[in-house]
Amino acid sequence: MAELIAKSPCDGLLPATIGGMSLTEEHPGAMWAIAPFNGQLKVLGKALEAAHGMAFPAPNRATGKAGSRAVWFGRDMALLMGPAPDAGLAKHAALTDQSDAWAVVRLEGQGAEDVLARLVPVDLRPQVFKRGHTARTELKHMMASVTRTGPQSFQIMVFRSMAKTLVHDLKTAMEAVAARG
Amino acid sequence: MRITCPLCGERDRREFYYKGAALVRPAEGADLDAWHEYVNLRENPAGPLDELWYHEMGCNSWLKVTRDTATHEILAVQLASEAGLGGEK
Amino acid sequence: MRFSGWRVLREGLTGNKGWRPHWRDPEPKSEYDVVIIGGGGHGLATAYYLAKEHGITNVAVLEKGYLGGGNVGRNTTIVRANYYLPGNSEFYSHSLRLWEGMEQDLNYNAMMSQRGIINLFHNDGQRDAAVRRGNSIVNQGDDAEILSREQVRELAPFLNFENNRFPIMGGLMQRRAGTARHDAVAWGFARGADMRGVDLIQNCEVTGIDVENGKVVGVQTARGPIRAKKVALAAAGRSGQVAAMAGLTLPIESHVLQAFVSEGLKPIVDHVITFAEGHLYISQSDKGGLVFGSYLDFYSSYAARGNLPMAEHTMESFVAMVPAVSKARLLRSWGGIMDMTPDGSPIIDHSPIDGLYLNCGWCYGGFKATPGSGSVYAHLIATDRPHGAATRFKLDRFRSGVGLMDEEGAGAQHNLH
Ligand SMILES: Cc1cc2nc3c(=O)[nH]c(=O)nc-3n(C[C@H](O)[C@H](O)[C@H](O)COP(=O)(O)OP(=O)(O)OC[C@H]3O[C@@H](n4cnc5c(N)ncnc54)[C@H](O)[C@@H]3O)c2cc1C
Ligand SMILES: [Zn+2]
Numbered sequence: 001m002a003e004l005i006a007k008s009p010c011d012g013l014l015p016a017t018i019g020g021m022s023l024t025e026e027h028p029g030a031m032w033a034i035a036p037f038n039g040q041l042k043v044l045g046k047a048l049e050a051a052h053g054m055a056f057p058a059p060n061r062a063t064g065k066a067g068s069r070a071v072w073f074g075r076d077m078a079l080l081m082g083p084a085p086d087a088g089l090a091k092h093a094a095l096t097d098q099s100d101a102w103a104v105v106r107l108e109g110q111g112a113e114d115v116l117a118r119l120v121p122v123d124l125r126p127q128v129f130k131r132g133h134t135a136r137t138e139l140k141h142m143m144a145s146v147t148r149t150g151p152q153s154f155q156i157m158v159f160r161s162m163a164k165t166l167v168h169d170l171k172t173a174m175e176a177v178a179a180r181g
Numbered sequence: 182m183r184i185t186c187p188l189c190g191e192r193d194r195r196e197f198y199y200k201g202a203a204l205v206r207p208a209e210g211a212d213l214d215a216w217h218e219y220v221n222l223r224e225n226p227a228g229p230l231d232e233l234w235y236h237e238m239g240c241n242s243w244l245k246v247t248r249d250t251a252t253h254e255i256l257a258v259q260l261a262s263e264a265g266l267g268g269e270k
Numbered sequence: 271m272r273f274s275g276w277r278v279l280r281e282g283l284t285g286n287k288g289w290r291p292h293w294r295d296p297e298p299k300s301e302y303d304v305v306i307i308g309g310g311g312h313g314l315a316t317a318y319y320l321a322k323e324h325g326i327t328n329v330a331v332l333e334k335g336y337l338g339g340g341n342v343g344r345n346t347t348i349v350r351a352n353y354y355l356p357g358n359s360e361f362y363s364h365s366l367r368l369w370e371g372m373e374q375d376l377n378y379n380a381m382m383s384q385r386g387i388i389n390l391f392h393n394d395g396q397r398d399a400a401v402r403r404g405n406s407i408v409n410q411g412d413d414a415e416i417l418s419r420e421q422v423r424e425l426a427p428f429l430n431f432e433n434n435r436f437p438i439m440g441g442l443m444q445r446r447a448g449t450a451r452h453d454a455v456a457w458g459f460a461r462g463a464d465m466r467g468v469d470l471i472q473n474c475e476v477t478g479i480d481v482e483n484g485k486v487v488g489v490q491t492a493r494g495p496i497r498a499k500k501v502a503l504a505a506a507g508r509s510g511q512v513a514a515m516a517g518l519t520l521p522i523e524s525h526v527l528q529a530f531v532s533e534g535l536k537p538i539v540d541h542v543i544t545f546a547e548g549h550l551y552i553s554q555s556d557k558g559g560l561v562f563g564s565y566l567d568f569y570s571s572y573a574a575r576g577n578l579p580m581a582e583h584t585m586e587s588f589v590a591m592v593p594a595v596s597k598a599r600l601l602r603s604w605g606g607i608m609d610m611t612p613d614g615s616p617i618i619d620h621s622p623i624d625g626l627y628l629n630c631g632w633c634y635g636g637f638k639a640t641p642g643s644g645s646v647y648a649h650l651i652a653t654d655r656p657h658g659a660a661t662r663f664k665l666d667r668f669r670s671g672v673g674l675m676d677e678e679g680a681g682a683q684h685n686l687h
């Protein structure tokens with residue numbers, strides 16, 4: 001059988017540095033959706049804590065740290081990024097492998113909020129949207145997940161098939177923000 | 182127009198999909214008139230109206246939104262699953 | 271007062287002192303044979319044909335604002351007869367024929383311009399649908415032709431033929447379609463009705479419909495009660511509210527539709543062109559403005575203004591179709607309230623109340639219907655039988671499911687047509 005060459009969603013598109021900001025592709029490892037069964041949220045939270053050392057995130061929040069994170073991903077759902085979920089979690093939640101389904105990029109540097117302000121209809125300024133905050137929203141008509149991972153850095157996700165559009169839109173906005181000086 | 186999603190917070194209209202008036206779904210076996218009323222007939226008020234909106238770009242919840250159709254003011258928002266519109270198990 | 275070239279010349283030479291108002295401003299009488307609620311295109315055309323075709327002249331048109339202030343003066347003025355389904359097909363055919371004789375008939379310049387409409391298609395499926403629709407239009411007795419990509423390019427070289435997602439493969443053209451000056455249509459019918467004795471009463475909102483023993487007997491208005499043997503609804507976006515005055519609930523939701531006009535540009539767009547992406551339609555007015563629109567805003571609304579996301583979507587579609595237009599500036603935009611039915615087709619029928627007639631559910635296609643609707647509605651009111659070109663616009667089709675006319679196969683959802 002032929003060996004298929006694995007390519008990441010933004011292969012050949014990134015990295016990019018524009019006006020002191022950088023846009024890089026993230027390779028988060030495994031990505032699994034965890035959707036607790038009816039009434040199982042509490043038990044699942046304990047199991048997640050025991051197995052992976054992080055709480056099940058409340059709406060609009062992310063838990064864990066770089067390399068092993070749980071990002072709230074919509075109603076009654078979180079995305080575990082990094083480790084594959086412990087098999088025991090399957091007792092309390094529906095687990096779905098989404099590892100290759102999402103393009104994940106990181107936007108970092110002075111002006112990152114201004115870039116996103118051009119693309120995302122949610123207030124992402126640091127006084128409102130702090131480290132550990134996340135939002136399911138749209139980015140230029142694409143369904144997106146945006147998480148603040150640091151004082152000037154964001155993790156941004158869209159469906160893998162839209163990777164090129166995502167990079168295009170982000171770079172265009174970065175150029176426009178950089179041009180304002 | 183901005184809708185405050187009970188889960189996501191205040192969001193722009195563009196994140197939502199609109200379904201229409203939030204009507205109580207007829208019970209199984211309801212007669213033709215009940216279905217006609219549900220599918221076709223509308224009070225269509227110029228004023229407050231209970232509607233179904235879907236937070237498509239956000240958390241994926243169906244919401245029951247009370248909105249003034251003359252001013253577009255949003256008066257109340259609730260998860261549709263908690264609104265007792267029928268169709269429950 | 272008749273209009274003619276001689277008249278213009280004479281007035282020009284005598285200081286333009288001979289022009290008179292196009293219609294009277296009468297006080298409402300206490301009773302009429304027929305009261306029409308709504309002085310839009312349909313209400314005015316109905317009054318005109320009642321007088322002209324049926325000799326019924328003891329008629330009042332009651333308008334809550336000013337004549338032509340509703341959708342008739344807010345639309346993108348497209349006139350065509352390229353519907354597919356029986357019911358709509360013969361009706362719009364009838365209407366287009368009336369358009370063709372209307373200006374002579376009314377002695378009024380409505381700037382009817384049969385510049386042709388081109389519905390672009392972008393893939394094999396759309397082309398097949400266009401061919402099928404074209405054949406049905408020819409069968410109904412109207413004109414239709416399929417244009418190749420090169421033929422479209424000749425007529426409209428400014429289109430983006432290479433758009434990745436929506437490459438233009440050709441178009442379905444109806445040459446007899448076009449545009450007309452919308453206000454002038456309202457004014458022409460108003461003048462024609464007035465000349466035949468119809469009272470056009472503005473600033474006269476109907477606030478109640480009087481029903482006794484299942485029969486309509488009159489209306490309550492902002493200018494006092496008026497008795498009437500027959501009452502005919504023609505209130506477009508407000509149909510639901512007016513019907514509610516008689517205790518009726520209609521299968522109608524009111525939604526806002528926006529229209530846009532660019533700054534004046536040199537003549538470039540010679541036809542009406544529709545783009546299947548985002549269901550965009552464009553034409554160029556005689557003043558040079560590009561007139562265009564697309565979808566409803568999708569939510570129920572009585573506000574005659576729209577929201578920005580749909581404005582943005584419409585501009586994006588336009589730029590995708592005609593990249594050069596990204597350099598043009600938008601001059602103005604507005605909204606109108608559409609009476610949307612679950613199958614996207616209108617209702618012209620008796621109501622369950624004796625003497626109360628319904629004409630509503632025009633969605634966003636009622637301008638092209640104006641003369642047709644007026645003529646068949648007048649026929650129904652005068653004879654109590656449907657006109658031959660409008661036998662299928664029944665109210666009970668929604669309850670029974672028989673005879674629905676869902677042109678796009680969108681299903682029973684008011685805002686998807
Ligand atoms: C932006 C836009 C674009 C459109 N584009 C097209 C197009 O390109 N082609 C096409 O065929 N159609 C188009 N349409 C649709 C078309 O304009 C309408 O379907 C049609 O005008 C409706 O009929 P009308 O002219 O009688 O309505 P209106 O002009 O709205 O007349 C109804 C009248 O009733 C009056 N009224 C309401 N309530 C009362 C009351 N209680 N008492 C007294 N009077 C009352 C209103 O004030 C109004 O004047 C468009 C509509 C809009 C808004
Ligand atoms: Zn939400």
